[in-house]
Amino acid sequence: MCQLLGMNANTPTDVMFSFTGLATRADEHKDGFGIAFFEDKGLRLFVDPASAIDSPVADMVRRYPIKSGNVIAHIRKATQGHVALENCHPFVRELWGRYWVFAHNGDLKDFYPRLHGAFRPVGSTDSERAFCWLMQELAKAHASVPNVGELSTTLRELLPLLRAHGSFNMLLSNGQALWAHGATQLHWLQRQHPFRPATLADEDLSVDFAALTSPADRVAVVATQPLTTGEAWQAIAPGELKVFVDGAPRG
Amino acid sequence: MCQLLGMNANTPTDVMFSFTGLATRADEHKDGFGIAFFEDKGLRLFVDPASAIDSPVADMVRRYPIKSGNVIAHIRKATQGHVALENCHPFVRELWGRYWVFAHNGDLKDFYPRLHGAFRPVGSTDSERAFCWLMQELAKAHASVPNVGELSTTLRELLPLLRAHGSFNMLLSNGQALWAHGATQLHWLQRQHPFRPATLADEDLSVDFAALTSPADRVAVVATQPLTTGEAWQAIAPGELKVFVDGAPRG
Numbered sequence: 001m002c003q004l005l006g007m008n009a010n011t012p013t014d015v016m017f018s019f020t021g022l023a024t025r026a027d028e029h030k031d032g033f034g035i036a037f038f039e040d041k042g043l044r045l046f047v048d049p050a051s052a053i054d055s056p057v058a059d060m061v062r063r064y065p066i067k068s069g070n071v072i073a074h075i076r077k078a079t080q081g082h083v084a085l086e087n088c089h090p091f092v093r094e095l096w097g098r099y100w101v102f103a104h105n106g107d108l109k110d111f112y113p114r115l116h117g118a119f120r121p122v123g124s125t126d127s128e129r130a131f132c133w134l135m136q137e138l139a140k141a142h143a144s145v146p147n148v149g150e151l152s153t154t155l156r157e158l159l160p161l162l163r164a165h166g167s168f169n170m171l172l173s174n175g176q177a178l179w180a181h182g183a184t185q186l187h188w189l190q191r192q193h194p195f196r197p198a199t200l201a202d203e204d205l206s207v208d209f210a211a212l213t214s215p216a217d218r219v220a221v222v223a224t225q226p227l228t229t230g231e232a233w234q235a236i237a238p239g240e241l242k243v244f245v246d247g248a249p250r251g
Numbered sequence: 252m253c254q255l256l257g258m259n260a261n262t263p264t265d266v267m268f269s270f271t272g273l274a275t276r277a278d279e280h281k282d283g284f285g286i287a288f289f290e291d292k293g294l295r296l297f298v299d300p301a302s303a304i305d306s307p308v309a310d311m312v313r314r315y316p317i318k319s320g321n322v323i324a325h326i327r328k329a330t331q332g333h334v335a336l337e338n339c340h341p342f343v344r345e346l347w348g349r350y351w352v353f354a355h356n357g358d359l360k361d362f363y364p365r366l367h368g369a370f371r372p373v374g375s376t377d378s379e380r381a382f383c384w385l386m387q388e389l390a391k392a393h394a395s396v397p398n399v400g401e402l403s404t405t406l407r408e409l410l411p412l413l414r415a416h417g418s419f420n421m422l423l424s425n426g427q428a429l430w431a432h433g434a435t436q437l438h439w440l441q442r443q444h445p446f447r448p449a450t451l452a453d454e455d456l457s458v459d460f461a462a463l464t465s466p467a468d469r470v471a472v473v474a475t476q477p478l479t480t481g482e483a484w485q486a487i488a489p490g491e492l493k494v495f496v497d498g499a500p501r502g
Contacts, residue, residue, distance in 0.1 A: 041373050042336025044308075045296060057295075060311040085293025093345060097371035118369030118390070120348035122292050139369070 002089075002105040004186065006171040006222035007071040008178035010246035012039065013219055014065040032076040032088040035061055036101040037068040038175035043099045047088035070173040074103040081125035090171075091131050093119055095138065096145035098174045102131040105224060106167030106183055130162050134172075148177045148250070152243045155179060159241060171222060178244040180222045182236030188222045189233045190248060218247030253340075253356040255437065256324040257422040257473035259429035261497035263290065263318040264470055283327040283339040286312055287352040288319040289426035294350045298339040321424045325354040332376035341422075342382050344370055346389065347396035349425045353382040356475060357418030357434055381413050385423075399428045399501070403494045406430060410492060422473060429495040431473045433487030439473045440484045441499060469498030 007015060015037075033055070034047035044066065052058040052075065074089035081087040089103040104127035111126050117136035121128040141154045155172075159181050162168050170181040180186055193215040222244070226233035236242055243250045258266060266288075284306070285298035295317065303309040303326065325340035332338040340354040355378035362377050368387035372379040392405045406423075410432050413419050421432040431437055444466040473495070477484035487493055494501045
């Protein structure tokens with residue numbers, strides 16, 4: 001089972017990731033990982049087909065406090081596509097002068113959409129095909145970058161077409177918002193001042209917001225499974241699209 | 252002055268970069284750096300608007316032997332575009348199911364091409380505008396990914412149009428070849444077995460091929476200035492496009 005993790009904050013936030021647990025049971029998620037950090041319109045993408053136990057890239061991400069307003073991370077257990085750098089999530093494309101970042105957890109059966117636009121998969125995963133199709137359809141639906149509300153409306157029309165092919169838990173961001181589409185399992189949580197200490201439910205994948213101190217700071221976290229106990233995680237329903245802007249759910 | 256460095260090899264090669272000298276005169280290249288490594292069709296891109304003296308990303312790249320067949324690196328001294336993550340070279344786009352990586356050293360005056368295709372700049376540099384225009388024109392010239400010879404022919408038609416706007420030292424790769432376009436200064440070197448020890452001419456930016464031992468190994472290196480003394484670096488003439496495949500110049 002792949003793991004997804006997303007973060008959307010109203011202030012660029014020091015995020016540090018922990019992969020502690022993965023080091024001891026890396027065989028479960030041995031097929032690579034990736035993390036994308038938006039800094040305004042700019043993007044840092046770290047991907048590695050190596051297990052998080054061995055990867056110098058994972059080691060750097062663990063120790064490097066990157067300030068970001070939107071983060072998408074993915075730990076891969078290969079279902080389709082061999083283990084290779086080009087098959088690591090998140091995937092990135094540019095549209096309308098914005099980078100778009102996409103990660104998927106699930107399995108689309110016999111999904112070979114007609115890709116007649118400007119977006120083609122580099123690797124061999126169902127996930128990247130789905131991303132290219134989404135980008136193609138967004139590009140057809142709008143002449144230039146629309147606002148978050150309009151984008152959400154278009155996504156709500158497109159996503160059921162993907163969901164018809166199988167399980168489609170998805171995170172998407174263009175640096176302005178974080179979109180989270182639920183299928184089988186996806187949870188979210190909002191944290192605000194005062195930030196209380198939380199107990200990790202699972203040390204596989206965690207995120208540390210210790211640097212957050214300002215009363216105005218607000219952050220939303222989305223994860224496959226709740227990362228902590230004692231906090232009000234909510235499930236995203238199958239077929240539901242949640243949109244997070246400035247650390248809060250919208251609409 | 253920005254610095255470019257490219258590598259093309261016939262076997263995925265352990266490359267380690269050294270930024271030693273930069274640490275002592277970081278004010279000359281304080282505006283960020285970036286390195287892209289192809290692994291087959293997959294790509295790792297490390298960019299940082301911080302100086303190589305401070306950056307944990309640079310620190311990781313220094314210590315991490317990444318096996319790659321095509322590498323493009325860039326140390327930035329901002330001329331156009333403010334210092335920001337989205338203005339760091341190399342830039343990446345996808346075309347025909349291949350990633351394309353581009354880095355530029357020079358200055359294009361009043362270059363605002365008509366971008367009516369699928370490629371728009373995210374940042375504000377002349378370099379990214381030139382890259383988007385090149386991708387747009389390549390996409391118009393070929394229906395799917397052509398061979399290296401055909402691509403080189405198309406590039407030789409397009410590059411003079413960019414050169415007319417100013418200085419355009421450029422490195423471009425799609426993982427199959429490395430294209431190097433000379434303007435004011437760009438040099439190249441081929442290394443083959445037996446690999447002799449070379450003396451660094453400048454410790455700003457260097458690349459270590461110590462891991463190369465097989466007699467069949469062959470690697471071409473392109474750099475703004477010769478990186479070593481005692482080796483047969485050759486200048487790329489103004490307006491010349493060199494193409495490197497499998498560690499050797501072609502045509």
